[in-house]
Amino acid sequence: MKYVISIGINNVKGLTPLKAAVSGAVEFNDWAKTQGYETYLFADDDNKVVSQSDIFNQINTIIEEKICEQLIVFFSGHGILKGPNQEVWLLSNAQNNPNESINLTGSVDNARTSGIPYIVFVSDACRILPTEIQFTGNGSVIFPILDDTNEDCAIDLLYATRPGSPANEFNSKKSSKKFGLFTQSIIEILKGDYPNLIYSQKASGSWLTNYYDLSHLQVDQNYKSLNNADWHIDTINIEYPLKSVVSKKASEIKITLTQNPEIRIQHQNPKPKLASFSDDEAKKILLKTNKEVKSGKFFESDLYEKIQRDLEFGLNDLGNNSFKSILEDLGSFPSSIDPYNIKSNLISNSERIxxxxxxxxxxxxxxxxxxxxxxxxxxxxxxxxxxxxxxxxxxxxxxxxxxxxxxxxxxxxxxxxxxxxxxxxxxxxxxxxxxxxxxxxxxxxxxxxxxxxxxxxxxxxxxxxxxxxxxxxxxxxxxxxxxxxxxxxxxxxxxxxxxxxxxxxxxxxxxxxxxxxxxxxxxxxxxxxxxxxxxxxxxxxxxxxxxxxxxxxxxxxxxxxxxxxxxxxxxxxxxxxxxxxxxxxxxxxxxxxxxxxxxxxxxxxxxxxxxxxxxxx
Structure with missing residues (x-):
């Protein structure tokens, strides 16, 4: 069995109301149903109050049933950073009760002993520091504390933005409806709107767009088939494309607007599927849309990986240089990554230390x-x-x-x-x-x-x-x-x-x-x-x-x-x-x-x- 917990919180007392958090959670929940997930929606529409205990109890029930093979926890709403890598999701009454927020870091840690082989956390929330003392509590976990059974549990984390940055929502060009950039992007990808991300190990060429010739398919949908097809999308295949889609949507709204997701993926072979498609479904997707996403762009959230690779090459010959000169020798960073040029906090703090x-x-x-x-x-x-x-x-x-x-x-x-x-x-x-x-x-x-x-x-x-x-x-x-x-x-x-x-x-x-x-x-x-x-x-x-x-x-x-x-x-x-x-x-x-x-x-x-x-x- 596979499950989805969708959480959408528009209203947190003391903070500006959001317009798209609930609709985003509903849309993610609806997508999950089409993929055969058993879904549970927690949203604060119609003046409902979403509590930590309700979410905890549902996840605990899923764990106790011991039939869950895959779980996705989706959150759309206000988020804060207590400090680096200390993510907190705010629920309805977070201002008055520090326990009414979700300690994501602690929840991820507890999830590792849940007995569920594969868990994905999707966070469409800001990752900025709190400005009010009411929001500096540690929050509560939504996974129970269990003994370690030594069962493998892989956890992937999909953040809408990098630490210190907001997650944006904007008006749709087609209607007055608000949408979250990250939520809209990931749902489009998971629905198959970008066919070049759909994959099967059984197909020669692996990718849907390589296996089928669109011009032939438009003439005869049965010109070719893949028996026992296993077309699917997983987190590894969408990591960089997801960043590209979010970045492109942001720049289309305003040329200077940036939003760079951070994706943390734990290695598995094979990687479990987020979305699956039959051969007929895959053909219809390819005929319906011919969107393509390219992922060659360098993102702010990838800067660490560049420095890390350069570091591994540079440690063998440090000489008598300063930290700054060593980094300059290792390679320059793209000028388009303005927040992370050589004078940024990352570099200046490194040199200071x-x-x-x-x-x-x-x-x-x-x-x-x-x-x-x-x-x-x-x-x-x-x-x-x-x-x-x-x-x-x-x-x-x-x-x-x-x-x-x-x-x-x-x-x-x-x-x-x-x-x-x-x-x-x-x-x-x-x-x-x-x-x-x-x-x-x-x-x-x-x-x-x-x-x-x-x-x-x-x-x-x-x-x-x-x-x-x-x-x-x-x-x-x-x-x-x-x-x-x-x-x-x-x-x-x-x-x-x-x-x-x-x-x-x-x-x-x-x-x-x-x-x-x-x-x-x-x-x-x-x-x-x-x-x-x-x-x-x-x-x-x-x-x-x-x-x-x-x-x-x-x-x-x-x-x-x-x-x-x-x-x-x-x-x-x-x-x-x-x-x-x-x-x-x-x-x-x-x-x-x-x-x-x-x-x-x-x-x-x-x-x-x-x-x-x-x-x-």
Whole structure:
């Protein structure tokens, strides 16, 4: 059995009403019926209220029946980003109740243990930061928490736009009806409006437009047939064409208008079908329309892939160049991609991170250097720290204490950032004004790992800068770590270009980013491999690593810090919420949108009090 859940929300209190979200969900639901899907529609037309529990209960019922082989979850409505890769869909009462929104990141994670072999999430929603505190809640999941049965589950994510951008809706040229660019584009493709995307392995030439000659077909529909035809459309075949169709529709509305979908596809062979057609149906489609979509254009959302490919070629010969000159040597980016020219956030942040150098040692072997900003204070248990200036940078020396694992960085605007104290490492905190871009943990000069780090310093710093800047921009950087582990989830010691491993140690900075990339890709074995290495190599265990490896309980006494360092970690709060102090749980409702967990100034004082009372270590 295959199912579709269609959700359309026009009205969210406190936000501008949409005109096409409900109609888009209805249209997607109607298409699904023609393809034999069992469908469930949740829409707020006629003043209906759509609740998270209704959607959750329906998905839970589907899972409990254990007959679902394929599930598509479609959403059209208002969406926000809590931080990079933290997608939230807003339901009817999201303003008054933070639980009445959908935590997409957490839902995807839970979906991996649902027992459903193939799930597609289609999101026709904006991916912009919230402007109101009412919309900064974490949201609720729509998939149940289940034990991992080790059954394979592939998940594809189809976003209407790239992170930080809106999803547009406009008036139809043929009527006064509004339409969503992304919804209209994907439905057209799935209906077969672009015959050159319809495929069959049984046909010579594979593609419908190659197998049948249209001029012959117009004369005689039976001049040729494909017995037991299996004409179909899947996500792999439509990835770039979908981007092309959306981009073309946007430019037709206004020449300067752009919208670039982001498509994340998990490899499967064969890929399950989204839409299927009999041979007669395929012929009728070809006769009815002769639209063709080409996908040679370079898209903003593909920029990461270009940099990644160039990076792999360029790491072998870095020389003594700056980060910017290295990128320029690797290849220029198309001038048409204005938001991502060499001066963009992605590149400038990469260079800023690459060029940021922290102190090489403290007598205590442990501490922090602040780069790019001046902070107000740092809070550690028992005040076991020294705060001073050196070389125009704030330095923080941490005195040795086996119990101290957490520091709270207080910014001048009153916001606060929890940071792990890792013994034997200097953490360089790189800021762009009040935004923390990354924390680079480097072995102290009096640490036995220091010499190995120095031999690989240029390469490590290059990859750190690339990964951190990609993460800040919301790009999927998981492919950077693809070759770190073998098929059994063990560290691949034959990988000479390993970014994570240096001899027998693991780079803590990259390890933190890696576990999130692996978790989001469903590579739980790789998450646990990073966890095992960090457990062997460090006296403290980064909270995020333990949480994503489902080891919070056994690591509770040495977690660093007291909550997730990356804000994305809060999307998995069901894994650790019971271990948090009630005041930290309350404070998590006041997170400032950022890559790194940043508490609003409203709750900073209450967290400081937990240090003062020796509750936080």
């Amino acid at each position: 690459f060029d940021s150098k922290g102190r090489e040692s403290f007598e205590t072997k442990t501490g922090f250097t602040i780069v790019g900003n001046e902070i107000q204070d740092v809070i550690v248990n028992g005040n076991r720290k020294e705060f001073f200036f050196e070389n125009n940078k704030q330095q923080i020396r941490i005195y040795n204490d086996d119990q101290i694992t957490s520091a709270l960085i207080i910014l001048r605007n009153g916001n606060s950032i929890p940071i792990a104290i890792l013994k034997g490492y200097i953490g360089t905190l790189v800021f762009n004004e009040n935004q923390l871009l990354t924390v680079n943990y480097t072995p102290s000069r009096n640490n036995d790992k220091y010499e190995e780090f120095k031999r690989n310093e240029k390469e490590i710093n290059f990859v750190r800068a690339f990964i951190a800047s990609s993460a800040n921009e919301g790009f999927d950087y998981q492919s950077t770590f693809n070759k770190e582990f073998d098929e059994n989830g063990r560290m691949n010691h034959n990988n000479a270009g390993s970014f994570l491993r240096r001899e027998k140690s693991l780079d803590p900075s990259l390890g933190l980013y890696a576990v999130y990339a692996y978790r989001q890709a469903g590579k739980i074995k790789d998450v646990k491999s990073v966890y095992r290495y960090m457990r062997e190599e460090s006296d403290s265990m980064p909270f995020d690593v333990a949480m994503l490896a489902d080891k919070i309980g056994i690591e509770r006494r040495r977690l660093a810090p007291f909550c997730p360092m990356l804000s994305l970690g809060w999307a998995y709060r069901q894994k650790f919420e019971e271990f948090l102090h009630p005041k930290i749980r309350e404070a998590s409702n006041y997170l400032v949108p950022n890559l790194w967990t940043t508490f609003d100034k409203k709750v900073t004082e209450s967290i400081i009090n937990l240090f003062t009372e020796n509750i936080l270590q």
